[in-house]
Amino acid sequence: xxxxxxxxxxxxxxxxxxxxxxxxxxxxxxxxxxxxxxxxxxxxxxxxxxxxxxxxxxxxxxxxxxxxxxxxxxxxxxxxxxxxxxxxxxxxxxxxxxxxxxxxxxxxxxxxxxxxxxxxxxxxxxxxxxxxxxxxxxxxxxxxxxxxxxxxxxxxxxxxxxxxxxxxxxxxxxxxxxxxxxxxxxxxxxxxxxxxxxxxxxxxxxxxxxxxxxxxxxxxxxxxxxxxxxxxxxxxxxxxxxxxxxxxxxxxxxxxxxxxxxxxxxxxxxxxxxxxxxxxxxxxxxxxxxxxxxxxxxxxxxxxxxxxxxxxxxxxxxxxxxxxxxxxxxxxxxxxxxxxxxxxxxxxxxxxxxxxxxxxxxxxxxxxxxxxxxxxxxxxxxxxxxxxxxxxxxxxxxxxxxxx
Numbered sequence: 235x236x237x238x239x240x241x242x243x244x245x246x247x248x249x250x251x252x253x254x255x256x257x258x259x260x261x262x263x264x265x266x267x268x269x270x271x272x273x274x275x276x277x278x279x280x281x282x283x284x285x286x287x288x289x290x291x292x293x294x295x296x297x298x299x300x301x302x303x304x305x306x307x308x309x310x311x312x313x314x315x316x317x318x319x320x321x322x323x324x325x326x327x328x329x330x331x332x333x334x335x336x337x338x339x340x341x342x343x344x345x346x347x348x349x350x351x352x353x354x355x356x357x358x359x360x361x362x363x364x365x366x367x368x369x370x371x372x373x374x375x376x377x378x379x380x381x382x383x384x385x386x387x388x389x390x391x392x393x394x395x396x397x398x399x400x401x402x403x404x405x406x407x408x409x410x411x412x413x414x415x416x417x418x419x420x421x422x423x424x425x426x427x428x429x430x431x432x433x434x435x436x437x438x439x440x441x442x443x444x445x446x447x448x449x450x451x452x453x454x455x456x457x458x459x460x461x462x463x464x465x466x467x468x469x470x471x472x473x474x475x476x477x478x479x480x481x482x483x484x485x486x487x488x489x490x491x492x493x494x495x496x497x498x499x500x501x502x503x504x505x506x507x508x509x510x511x512x513x514x515x516x517x518x519x520x521x522x523x524x525x526x527x528x529x530x531x532x533x534x535x536x537x538x539x540x541x542x543x544x545x546x547x548x549x550x551x552x553x554x555x556x557x558x559x560x561x562x563x564x565x566x567x568x569x570x571x572x573x574x575x576x577x578x579x580x581x582x583x584x585x586x587x588x589x590x591x592x593x594x595x596x597x598x599x600x601x602x603x604x605x606x607x608x609x610x611x612x613x614x615x616x617x618x619x620x621x622x623x624x625x626x627x628x629x630x631x632x633x634x635x636x637x638x
Contacts, residue, residue, distance in 0.1 A: 342450065383558075402520070421543055443455040447629070552575055
């Protein structure tokens with residue numbers, strides 16, 4: 235249809251009006267246009283950095299440039315969904331007494347570290363699941379900028395409060411078969427034999443752990459496998475060499491040959507536990523935090539746990555990242571929160587979410603009441619291998635196992 239001169243004029247005025255409206259919106263936003271999904275915002279549990287190098291050092295140059303605070307009287311605190319309600323409860327209690335308020339954001343531990351290094355995230359407080367993540371963050375920032383906002387050896391910068399050991403979560407029926415195999419020092423060798431059919435299993439054998447490049451629990455599972463292999467082969471003193479060897483990769487592929495790699499595994503620890511809870515027949519067992527397993531068993535008494543021998547602990551810690559652009563009031567609030575979570579009342583709150591105090595006893599009554607489901611007060615645990623070892627193996631796992 236051909237427009238008349240009057241029609242052309244009307245169309246021109248309409249376009250001009252739309253453009254003027256957009257310009258006013260642009261100016262009112264301070265010269266910035268916000269695009270949904272951009273600006274470093276990440277869906278909890280997802281990994282937006284799937285092509286990062288094995289070293290985890292993709293931070294570019296300089297320190298992160300995104301704002302470290304949400305508002306003038308606020309501080310962003312990054313944590314993971316697996317911390318449960320404990321961290322949110324501490325935030326609420328602290329906010330009730332502080333002029334500077336904490337604003338939580340959910341990002342899995344490894345992904346949070348990667349986002350901070352890449353400059354897409356700059357929290358003032360961060361709750362990693364192990365000191366190895368905080369140490370790695372501090373190390374890379376020191377290399378890049380000559381200084382680090384975090385010192386894990388300083389109680390005003392880093393404090394661990396709670397822990398939760400890794401367990402195998404399964405059904406009671408499967409536990410009767412698996413317990414002699416998975417609670418023994420030959421645990422991972424037996425998983426390899428189950429996966430390759432050298433040990434018979436009554437049904438189709440399959441197991442799962444969270445993707446180690448997306449979730450701390452997956453990385454801790456790899457830590458147990460690496461540690462076991464190094465000890466069995468008499469190479470515990472050279473674990474980095476072992477982890478980089480072709481023989482270990484061949485063994486790892488064998489152990490993981492019956493791994494389930496689905497969307498729940500990709501999303502992380504909490505999603506995998508929910509997937510198991512929804513349908514336990516999907517897996518012969520999964521690895522999970524004890525704290526999450528207690529919740530599941532209390533909801534479904536037909537479930538059970540088995541402790542790897544040895545296992546490994548996940549920690550609930552909080553790091554204060556003392557960025558230069560924080561105000562004196564914000565810095566004081568960040569350090570005050572570290573002291574707040576170190577109070578006995580905070581550890582008691584953690585017991586309600588089935589975490590264990592990092593020091594001293596706790597949870598004994600809960601564990602005793604669930605002893606028929608395999609829970610136990612005592613266990614042995616390993617120290618984690620260095621970050622570089624774990625990250626390198628996790629990268630190979632993604633490339634050589636998950637994607638194949």
